[in-house]
Amino acid sequence: MSDAPSHIVIVGASAAGLTTAAALRRNGYDRALTLVDSERHTPYDRPPLAKQLLTGEWGPERIGLKTDADLAALGVSIRAGVTATGLDIGRSVVSLSDATDLAFDRLVVATGVTPRVLPDSTHLAGVHTLRTLDDALGLKEELVAGRHLVIVGGGFLGTEVAAAAVGLGLTVTLVNALPTPLERGLGPAIGAEVAALHRLHGVELRTGAASAVRSLVAADGRVTGVEFADGSRLGADVVFVAIGATPAIGWLAGSGLRLGDGVECAPDLSAAPGVYAAGDVARWDNPAFDQSMRVEHRTNATEQAVHVAGRLLDGAPDAFASVPYFWTDQYDLKLQVHGWIKGYDEVRILEGSLVERRMIAVFRRGDRVVGALGVGAAKALRQWRQLIVDRTAWADVVGS
Numbered sequence: 261m262s263d264a265p266s267h268i269v270i271v272g273a274s275a276a277g278l279t280t281a282a283a284l285r286r287n288g289y290d291r292a293l294t295l296v297d298s299e300r301h302t303p304y305d306r307p308p309l310a311k312q313l314l315t316g317e318w319g320p321e322r323i324g325l326k327t328d329a330d331l332a333a334l335g336v337s338i339r340a341g342v343t344a345t346g347l348d349i350g351r352s353v354v355s356l357s358d359a360t361d362l363a364f365d366r367l368v369v370a371t372g373v374t375p376r377v378l379p380d381s382t383h384l385a386g387v388h389t390l391r392t393l394d395d396a397l398g399l400k401e402e403l404v405a406g407r408h409l410v411i412v413g414g415g416f417l418g419t420e421v422a423a424a425a426v427g428l429g430l431t432v433t434l435v436n437a438l439p440t441p442l443e444r445g446l447g448p449a450i451g452a453e454v455a456a457l458h459r460l461h462g463v464e465l466r467t468g469a470a471s472a473v474r475s476l477v478a479a480d481g482r483v484t485g486v487e488f489a490d491g492s493r494l495g496a497d498v499v500f501v502a503i504g505a506t507p508a509i510g511w512l513a514g515s516g517l518r519l520g521d522g523v524e525c526a527p528d529l530s531a532a533p534g535v536y537a538a539g540d541v542a543r544w545d546n547p548a549f550d551q552s553m554r555v556e557h558r559t560n561a562t563e564q565a566v567h568v569a570g571r572l573l574d575g576a577p578d579a580f581a582s583v584p585y586f587w588t589d590q591y592d593l594k595l596q597v598h599g600w601i602k603g604y605d606e607v608r609i610l611e612g613s614l615v616e617r618r619m620i621a622v623f624r625r626g627d628r629v630v631g632a633l634g635v636g637a638a639k640a641l642r643q644w645r646q647l648i649v650d651r652t653a654w655a656d657v658v659g660s
């Protein structure tokens with residue numbers, strides 16, 4: 261590979277960054293490769309943090325993305341515990357928190373996202389968000405049977421943590437400003453199914469506009485409850501805040517990269533000549549849906565990384581066309597979703613229900629099937645995925 265880049269720097273050594281490095285090596289790239297990450301832990305996977313790690317089913321040793329031996333075999337230099345603080349594209353240099361500069365020939369931005377927090381809350385004991393292994397270990401320590409956990413946010417993280425916490429014997433109240441959990445992602449009909457499932461397991465739901473949390477209540481530096489928009493209060497021993505996340509792009513301010521909701525990329529995931537983005541941080545025009553999107557799903561991080569590794573070496577402007585996929589574990593049920601359902605016009609439950617442990621629902625945007633959700637229906641879901649890939653008309657397969 262004599263015309264290969266001389267030094268590729270990847271900022272973010274998690275799902276997207278590490279996969280990029282491994283794919284580069286698989287593709288025969290044998291020159292210098294440096295990964296930079298603020299984390300001190302050996303790279304690990306995040307989905308189990310809200311599931312097996314929190315329930316105690318797995319210890320931290322089960323969630324590694326690579327062993328130290330794998331990393332050594334990859335022949336990469338890892339700058340762990342070091343944060344990228346700036347990017348000078350003109351000089352091809354990344355500034356680091358240890359006051360050094362790192363020169364690159366090609367750069368990959370794979371810095372993911374950072375949890376949103378409630379105002380004036382981060383200094384309080386008993387208030388948690390969840391993105392890192394340390395976050396998960398800190399939260400787990402506080403999930404003690406008999407305590408009252410209030411979860412602010414009824415999205416995927418909020419509901420998964422609710423399931424783990426009731427299993428550990430806590431009293432759990434899930435607070436959500438929308439009428440049902442997962443409603444923002446999956447719509448009210450499936451939200452109602454998810455609400456029923458959580459009630460069945462003993463989670464108390466407090467939902468709707470009056471349940472918007474205005475602030476936290478605290479005494480002696482520790483949270484004691486939440487205060488709602490209407491002034492009412494709910495006591496809590498522990499508060500878990502899961503109100504979404506924002507792209508980790510602060511370090512790119514002033515770099516000249518187009519920043520908005522993520523790093524704005526061309527369809528091939530390039531953000532500037534020789535600079536690419538991958539994973540949760542990347543926004544691009546996805547030709548599979550003719551839409552700009554940023555996808556916070558585990559599988560997308562791997563797929564984009566593999567694509568970027570190819571483009572780093574061949575420089576071809578091939579677009580990353582993808583039908584995203586994600587799953588969420590709710591108790592012992594796995595909900596799987598293929599497609600891009602944000603901004604859908606209609607959702608239809610075709611068969612079953614969560615309580616029956618088998619369900620298929622499909623999503624329409626315009627005249628096209630754009631998404632399918634399945635529980636206990638792997639084969640049917642694969643067929644629906646193909647229909648989405650094929651841009652099938654809704655009227656042809658669902659009817660009017």
Ligand SMILES: Cc1cc2nc3c(=O)[nH]c(=O)nc-3n(C[C@H](O)[C@H](O)[C@H](O)COP(=O)(O)OP(=O)(O)OC[C@H]3O[C@@H](n4cnc5c(N)ncnc54)[C@H](O)[C@@H]3O)c2cc1C
Nearest residue numbers: 272274275276297298306307344371372539540557558586
């Ligand atoms: C608790 C949890 C549960 C999840 N469950 C699911 C699930 O069930 N299904 C699903 O599809 N997806 C799930 N996800 C989402 C999935 O984990 C992400 O899509 C995936 O981790 C994205 O990978 P990434 O490499 O793009 O970003 P990240 O995994 O966020 O990695 C980014 C890395 O960049 C580093 N970094 C950030 N800024 C800097 C900087 N300035 N300098 C140096 N390093 C920096 C961070 O330390 C981090 O290691 C879950 C996420 C979480 C947090």
